[in-house]
Amino acid sequence: MDKSKKVYKKINKTGIVGTIITFLIFGAFSAFLLITLYLFFTTYAIESKIQGDYWQLADIADDMADDSITDTQMKERLDRMGGSYVILDGNRNIIQKKGEASFRTDDKGIINRIGTRNIKGYIDKSDSLVQRSFYGGISLSWKKLLTSNLEIPGLSDLEINLETKENDDDDEDEVGFTYNTEFQEKYNELMDERYKNDHDVGFLEVPLWLEYPVEQKDEFIVYRTVFDIKLRDADLAIEIFLLTAVFVSVVLHVLLIMGIVNFVRQRRILNMFLTDTVTGGHNWMWFLIKGEHLLKKRSVSKIPYAMVSMSMVNYRSYTLCHSVRDGERLLKKLNYSLSRELRPRELMAHAATGEFSLILRAENDDDLKQRLNTIIGKLSTIESPHVFHFHAGVNVMKPAMDENGRIHRRKNVNIEDEYNKACAAKNRLLDNDDSAVSFFDTNLVEEEKWVDTVNEKQLEALKNEEYKVYYQPKYDPRTNELKGAEALIRWESPEFGFVTPNRIIPIFEKNGFIVNIDNYMITHVARDQKMWLDKGLKCVPVSVNVSRAHFVDADLAEQIRDMVDREGAPHNLIEIELTESAFFDDKKAMITTIKKLKNYGFQVSMDDFGAGYSSLNSLKDMPLDVLKLDADFFRGENAGERGDIVVKEAIKLAKSLNMRTVAEGVEEKEQVDFLAEQGCDMIQGYYYAKPMPKTDYETRMH
Ligand code: C2E
Ligand code: CA
Ligand code: CA
Secondary structure, eight states, rough: OHHHHHEEEEEHHHHHHHHHHHHHHHHHHHHHHHHHHHHHHHHHHHHHHHHHHHHHHHHHHHHOOTTTSSSHHHHHHHHHOSSEEEEEEETTOEEEEEOOOOOGGGGEEEEEETEEEEEEEEBBBBSEEEOOOOTTSSOOOHHHHHHEEEEETTTTOOEEEEEEEOOSSSSEEEEEEEHHHHHHHHHHHHHHHHHHTOOOOEEEEEEEEEEEEEGTTTTEEEEEEEEEEHHHHHHHHHHHHHHHHHHHHHHHHHHHHHHHHHHHHHHHHHHHBBOOOSSSSSBBHHHHHHHHHHHGGGGGSSSEEEEEEEEEETTHHHHHHHHHHHHHHHHHHHHHHHTTTTTTTOEEEEEEEEEEEEEEEEEEEEHHHHHHHHHHHHHHHHTTTTOOOOEEEEEOOOOOTTTTTTTEOOOOOOHHHHHHHHHHHTTTTTOOOOOOEOOOHHHHHHHHHHHHHHHHHHHHHHHTOEEEEEEEEEETTTTTOEEEEEEEEEEEETTTTTEEEGGGGGHHHHHHTHHHHHHHHHHHHHHHHHHHHHTTOOOEEEEEEOGGGGGGOOTTOOOOOHHHHHTOOGGEEEEEEETTTTHHHEEEEEHHHHHHHHHHTTTTEEEEEESSSHHHHHHHSSOOOOOOOOOGGGGGGGGGGHEEEEEEEHHHHHTTTTTTEEEOOOOOOOOOOOOOTOOEEEEEETTOOEEHHHHHHHHHOO
């Protein structure tokens, strides 16, 4: 399950994450591209324009250091360069200046780089086209560039006139704009020239203050240079920039659309992943995820919840009798009805075919049981007159607490483990075909552990002869004479002590080991009988239980014969006990086996007659020697007058069929007397003796 959880997480994540990552990568890449383009243009523009002025400045600075050149000569040279300038001392006080010192003193810095030299400078106060850029230098503002490109230098001082025209018809004057002719002419002229012969006329003038140190004098020259950007360059740069921007925007949009499509598809796949194909409702995967989510919520930490596993009994046989399609339609209906029973903050899903998983609130066990019974009641008549049966296993999960008894969030809920417990509780109902609800308790875990232990130890115990044969004598109630015995298994385990058969036989019956046990018992009983015969004791027949599972062997009779023969015991001292339920399986095969056993000289008895489904009918077809009346006749409700009548009739019936009778589980003297009166042949019960070890039994034979 962990695997599918991972798959779920994968589906849930990758697409979105992938899209986001692509988006980010491309976004970063395009930002990088745009910035590079921008920087490239800026650098190109600035570098190529200011170099000339810069080197001239450097020249002058060098000359200033030279004492042979007078200050007047220097001033002349600077004046000849044409622009405004300032000479500063080491403390940046102005020593000398020409024009206005319009540099922004607050933002001096490296404005560019020529080879290994940093060009230091200031931005002019009057100009907003140039700005400090984040990387430390200066750059041109795109926004400004875009708008300033529309202005053509030389036109700004030519005005647009507002003219008032007189209207003849009306009293009112018309107001309108007209360009003055000078403007129109200049504009046309500039425009013509601009696009003629690939020749530039328009340009932007960008003022910038360059600084150069006169190192030997601890002075600085700061010179205002003006570089221009040709409009064609700006146009080109803007075109490239815009094209790139359009391209980037298209790609980003495509990515976005792809992402959305991907997302929608994912949701669809995810839905499929979490939807049950049969009922159209939620499936186990959904239950796992949502269940965990629900139980871990802080807001429900105080609520006791119950994990419930509810199965339809015999769903498979229903589909056999009808069709799988009908079965699925039924499940769909059940799913719908169950979902209608949910209260807020409860969940349910179709976990497996015919099995529904639920998380219900469980403030009170009795209320929950009643609620489940009511729900089952509704479900069972969903297709009336057909009646369905349901088994529900419940595992109540109390709120999680810390050492101080404070309730906190259920941080570590494992839905599978909790559900498994509900299933274990449900499995206890397996032998029961009617609807029922079963609660999980820790005993159940102990039981499961025990089953596991028995499975693990059974073979070793057999090899070590830890299984002991106990004998329970059968007496004639009229004469009190020993007439027979039944061999009953006990496990004398060095690890677990004395273990009674009801703790191991059902496990052996389930796991098939019972066949080995039966053979073991037959062999040991035959061996004991032979030993006692050899000792000269007066032996009576001993009955051995043969389980129903054993009867599938067609050569069972031969197997038993061979085992007994190997020990050298006479066949008439061995009796085979069959339980009534075994008769249901295959009556014909059963009769054949019984006949064979009888032919070999064994006696055959029917065990537990009267318990469960007694079939008087089967009695007359089976050539049995002994009928064992079940202990139930002498206990509880069945005891008393009505029970007596049945016992009386059963003994009569057995006699008429030429069978002897053994009454089991007799503990009271009156019962013995009554049975003696009715002509019951033997009594096997605590009144006479409990099952005992073979040495004790041997003394009884004396
Ligand atoms: P079962 O074959 O019906 O055996 C009779 C059970 O009734 C025995 O229980 C016996 O001790 C008990 N019993 C006899 N008289 C009285 C009485 O007066 N009062 C009470 N309360 N109980 C009495 P045990 O030995 O615990 O065996 C239980 C069941 O385990 C047996 O029922 C039988 O079905 C099965 N079993 C025991 N040993 C073997 C075996 O070797 N092979 C097979 N296949 N099953 C065995
Ligand atoms: Ca028996
Ligand atoms: Ca019995």
